Amino acid sequence: MKQQRPFSYQKVFVIGSGFLALSLAWAFYNAYMPLILGDFIDSRAIRGAIMGLDNLLAVLLIPVIGAWSDKIDTRIGNRLPFIVIGMPLAAFSFILLPFASVSTFWILIFVDIIFLLAMTIYRAPVIALMPDHTPPEKRSTANGIINLMGGIGAIIALFGLSTLYGINRTYPFIVAGLLLLITFILLFFTVDRKPPYAEKAKDELGEALASNSFLALFRLLKMKEFRGHLFVLVAIFLYFIGFTGVESQFTVYAVEHLNMKESTAGFTLGFFSLSFVLFAVPAGILGSKWGKAPSMLVGLIVQPIIFISIPLIPLLGSIVPDINQVLLLQVMLFLGGIAWAFINVQAYPLVADLGGKSKIGFFTGLYYLFSMASAIVAPGILGLLMDLFTHSALFYGSAVTFVAAYYFLRKGHHLIK
Structure with a gap:
């Protein structure tokens, strides 16, 4: 035994x-x-x-x-x-x-x-x-x-x-x-x-073969039959630009544009993370019923609407002086976290499914490559938009990346089906 x-x-x-x-x-x-x-x-x-x-x-x-x-x-x-x-x-x-x-x-x-x-x-x-x-x-x-x-x-x-x-x-x-x-x-x-469950790493020859196969599989994405897979990964790259840009530049927007205290700005951003944690499991359950890509598409529709609405809060405050702008911003970010749960909870399982059982590791690597590569450029790109235009360009620019991601994900999902 x-x-x-x-x-x-x-x-x-x-x-x-x-x-x-x-x-x-x-x-x-x-x-x-x-x-x-x-x-x-x-x-x-x-x-x-x-x-x-x-x-x-x-x-x-x-x-x-x-x-x-x-x-x-x-x-x-x-x-x-x-x-x-x-x-x-x-x-x-x-x-x-x-x-x-x-x-x-x-x-x-x-x-x-x-x-x-x-x-x-x-x-x-x-x-x-x-x-x-x-x-x-x-x-x-x-x-x-x-x-x-x-x-x-x-x-x-x-x-x-x-x-x-x-x-x-x-x-x-x-x-x-x-x-x-x-x-x-x-x-x-x-x-x-x-x-007890650690496994020995492959020998040098095995690693070299794995590396070569990875490069060969990466070339597959250029082929016509894998175009849908590439479109899905491009969608992930795009919406992560929007997410990471807002994550890294929100406090700058809140402090410099809304004259918010630094501590209040960070506290307000916490509502996005709070709702994501609260709704991650429900979003996963709904994703199982609706399908991974359809659930992500719902989030990719709702998220840009929320982000485009955020710069309008100060305008609303000038029309209705008694409104609590900080509270309204926190509510909008809380809703944004729910939309993000619909997108992000489904993303990795969707990509892992693309390659079937034989290529899970390969597509896992591609998922992290595309998502992390976007995080390299996102803060600088969104920051440049804020420099060239106004602070509000942070949310407008981010919204554009989610809309573009919707297009690529929908097209990629259609090609894969």
Whole structure:
């Protein structure tokens, strides 16, 4: 009789705490770093380009580090060496960011790059801990727990840490950095050095063959019969430009255009994340009934309508002086989070289905490539529109990307059917 390998939901929750801390740090960084950069740089395009640096590092380094952590074998296992280096370094550099911001621009950039590199070093290994400790039949449930904790981390960042930011700019960075350190300690003393479900990496020849097959499959997207698949990926690239641009530039819009307090701006953005977490499961259930692409198309119709409406709120305020503009903006963002749930919850399963069982890994790689590549250029593109036109161009430009994504997704889905 085959011996049952150990499994513990407690370890899944500890691993999820690592994802919670990671999501918390990223959500707060994306919301407030553009405002800190604003102390040195007026151009929203340049600020956006700097904000895209983390995504560039992710595209270049995360696959390499992830593969490296599959292969190495040390006394503390294969994932922990990266976590031991990355998490404490990320924690200390994150704590230093607000102090660097009152120094010189180049000291701020130096600390920022250290933080981004540190986060990149441990991101893939900490996420890979889940399948290392979880049997295949329980991974969907475990992944749901981890993603839920990631959503909670974003909510804590935008609601809780934003409140601290209003008291003192350094407090939320210190709290988030300490949380990263505590999470690191939990992970270090909880995860297995030799996880029960970790598999040996392929040998060098196998990796080379996989690389060649990946390039060959990528060329398939140029072929006529795979045009629908390409259109779906283009749609994902486009709407992620709109989403990431708003995520990274919203606080700039709220502070510079609406004269909102910095802490209130981050708190207001939290309503988008809150509704996404609340409606992710219902959106998934409806997607199962309606179909993945039809559900995404609904979201791609509603999202641009919401974004186009947001710049009209100040105009409405001038007509109806007694209206609470901040509350109305929070309501609109809450509705936007629901629309985003309809889009984003279905996206990866749709792409994973494109290749059938034999090409799931390939299309998973393409999904992250197209979505993360858009995040490199999005903050700069939307920031440039804000520079050239007005702050409101953030939402109008984002709306255009969702409309274009609707076109490509509908056309691609029609070609695949």
